[in-house]
Amino acid sequence: MGSARNLLLLSSSRLHGHGYLEHARGQLEDLFKGASVKTVLFVPYALRDHDKYTATVRDALQPWGYTVEGLHTKPDPVQALSTAQAIFVGGGNTFVLLRTLYKLQLLEPIRELVLRRGLPYVGSSAGTNVATRSIHTTNDMPVAYPPSFDALALVPFNINPHYLDPEVGSQHKGETRDERLEEFVAYHQLPVLGLREGTSVRVEGEKATLLGDRNAKLFKADGNTQELAPQADLSFLLQQE
Numbered sequence: 001m002g003s004a005r006n007l008l009l010l011s012s013s014r015l016h017g018h019g020y021l022e023h024a025r026g027q028l029e030d031l032f033k034g035a036s037v038k039t040v041l042f043v044p045y046a047l048r049d050h051d052k053y054t055a056t057v058r059d060a061l062q063p064w065g066y067t068v069e070g071l072h073t074k075p076d077p078v079q080a081l082s083t084a085q086a087i088f089v090g091g092g093n094t095f096v097l098l099r100t101l102y103k104l105q106l107l108e109p110i111r112e113l114v115l116r117r118g119l120p121y122v123g124s125s126a127g128t129n130v131a132t133r134s135i136h137t138t139n140d141m142p143v144a145y146p147p148s149f150d151a152l153a154l155v156p157f158n159i160n161p162h163y164l165d166p167e168v169g170s171q172h173k174g175e176t177r178d179e180r181l182e183e184f185v186a187y188h189q190l191p192v193l194g195l196r197e198g199t200s201v202r203v204e205g206e207k208a209t210l211l212g213d214r215n216a217k218l219f220k221a222d223g224n225t226q227e228l229a230p231q232a233d234l235s236f237l238l239q240q241e
Contacts, residue, residue: 005114007120008024009159009202010200011124039068045101092125095141111154126138132155133150137181155208157192157240158192160195162197178219185223196214203238209232210230215229
């Protein structure tokens with residue numbers, strides 16, 4: 001299972017100093033051109049205004065030569081997915097996104113298309129969270145209640161998008177991101193990949209690679225951590241049960 005995977009999992013769609021998706025253009029075009037994609041089916045459910053969100057993505061991708069259609073405009077979402085050339089699941093609120101995917105009964109169709117048939121999948125932020133085994137390591141407020149935290153499991157590990165390092169010398173006494181992720185690991189004994197802004201994970205079949213110009217931080221199942229450099233081979237994370 002998973003041998004057909006063709007994924008790009010972005011920490012975020014925006015990066016300081018760049019336009020929307022601009023920092024990831026090379027990564028996106030590598031995926032799209034490699035799969036002869038001309039039309040991208042956008043999944044806008046993580047934000048409230050689906051039309052506006054789809055227009056934002058269209059404005060970014062259209063000048064690069066890609067047509068963007070919103071899944072929310074399709075009378076039969078499952079049929080639209082089955083004929084899609086690629087899907088892009090956008091960021092926003094992870095809880096809202098996952099609840100909507102459950103409500104529309106889209107998890108199994110997406111999983112089948114991506115894992116068995118090789119449908120290219122791009123996720124950003126919340127769209128990356130739902131691509132993993134669960135949404136336990138999102139940063140979002142639980143403004144909606146999905147029936148389960150179990151997600152698409154296109155990869156068998158968790159990701160924390162927008163990972164932030166603890167601020168040296170900070171007087172803030174609340175939990176740091178590290179402490180929250182360490183708590184998840186302590187309860188679940190599962191690894192979490194902290195993706196800093198501007199980084200992403202490229203998955204091709206059983207091979208996974210860290211992209212971008214910054215390190216990622218791996219919170220290991222045994223409680224230890226490891227810094228991973230750009231272009232690091234992450235394929236070992238695909239071997240999780």
